[in-house]
Amino acid sequence: MRLAVRPLTKARWDDLVDLFNRRGGSIVRGCWCMYYRRSGGSDLDQWGEANKRAMKALVDGGTVPGLIAYIDKRPVGWISLGPRKDYLRLERSPVMKRVDQKPVWSIVCFFVDPKERGQGITKALLQGAIDYARSKGATLLEAYPLDKKVRSQPDSMWFGAKSLYDRAGFKEVARRKATRPVVRRALRPR
Numbered sequence: 001m002r003l004a005v006r007p008l009t010k011a012r013w014d015d016l017v018d019l020f021n022r023r024g025g026s027i028v029r030g031c032w033c034m035y036y037r038r039s040g041g042s043d044l045d046q047w048g049e050a051n052k053r054a055m056k057a058l059v060d061g062g063t064v065p066g067l068i069a070y071i072d073k074r075p076v077g078w079i080s081l082g083p084r085k086d087y088l089r090l091e092r093s094p095v096m097k098r099v100d101q102k103p104v105w106s107i108v109c110f111f112v113d114p115k116e117r118g119q120g121i122t123k124a125l126l127q128g129a130i131d132y133a134r135s136k137g138a139t140l141l142e143a144y145p146l147d148k149k150v151r152s153q154p155d156s157m158w159f160g161a162k163s164l165y166d167r168a169g170f171k172e173v174a175r176r177k178a179t180r181p182v183v184r185r186a187l188r189p190r
Contacts, residue, residue, distance in 0.1 A: 002072050003121065005128030007064040013056060015068055015075040024114035027158070033065060033080040036108045039088040066109075067128045069121050076116040079125040080109040081133060084142065095180045096144045099173050104184065105133045107143040109158045122160065126168050134187040142184045143170065 008016055020029045032051035058065050063086075069077035084106040090096045107129055112121045133141045147162035162172075162181055170183040 003119075003124050004070045005067050005124055005132075006070065007132060008059060008066050008068055008078075009064065010059055012068055012075075013059055015070075016078065017052075019068065019075040019078060019111070019113060022113055022115075025111065028078070028109070028111045031109075033078075033109050036087040036089045036106075037065075039092070064132075067125060067132060069112075069125050069128070071116065071119075071121075075113075077112040077121040077125050078110065079107060079129050081105055081107045081129045081141075083138075095177045096182065097176075099142075099182055099184075102140055103138075104140040104142040105136075105138040107141065107160070110160050111158065122164060123168075126160070126164060130168065130185065130187065134189065139187055140184055141170075141187055142173075142182060144180060144182055146179055147181055148179050 006012060019025065020032070030047050030051065032055040034051040034054050037054075055065065063082070065082055065086075066078055066080040068075050069079075082105060084090060084098075084104045087106050087108060090106060090108075091098065107126075110122055110125060112125075130141060143160065143165055145160045145162040145165050162183065165183045165185075168185065170185040172181045173184050174182040176182075
């Protein structure tokens with residue numbers, strides 16, 4: 001298996017569409033990772049095609065809103081990340097609000113093709129996110145994982161499990177809800 005993680009660019013847009021349109025992608029196919037980029041209000045009018053158009057506009061405008069994992073040349077996973085300031089809804093969240101005023105990048109979503117789960121794709125996406133954020137000058141990477149004693153359904157794990165972040169060197173910096181820590185990893189330039 002050859003696993004590669006690449007930035008979502010205009011040239012890779014069709015790969016994201018292919019991945020999200022597969023069986024098991026109904027949540028990401030509705031959200032298109034736009035939920036946390038919006039400031040609030042009713043999202044029902046933005047669900048589905050409107051979110052897809054908004055994400056495509058970001059990509060067409062040169063924003064890299066995340067990374068795609070490939071096995072050989074087939075898209076198998078996704079991680080949404082970027083500067084926290086791009087995720088307007090995080091500011092209003094009682095669980096994910098700012099810890100301090102330091103500039104951070106945020107990870108807000110993972111999606112792995114259900115047929116490909118259990119192969120280390122999420123771990124590879126997280127490492128890709130660390131490397132990508134560092135390459136763009138980020139000094140802190142932040143995430144909002146689930147921390148539960150019992151295993152959750154994979155479809156509800158879009159933030160990732162705390163144990164994944166622990167193994168990648170992230171440290172808990174806040175916990176405003178029992179199962180939802182805020183974790184960070186300092187990124188040093190290479």
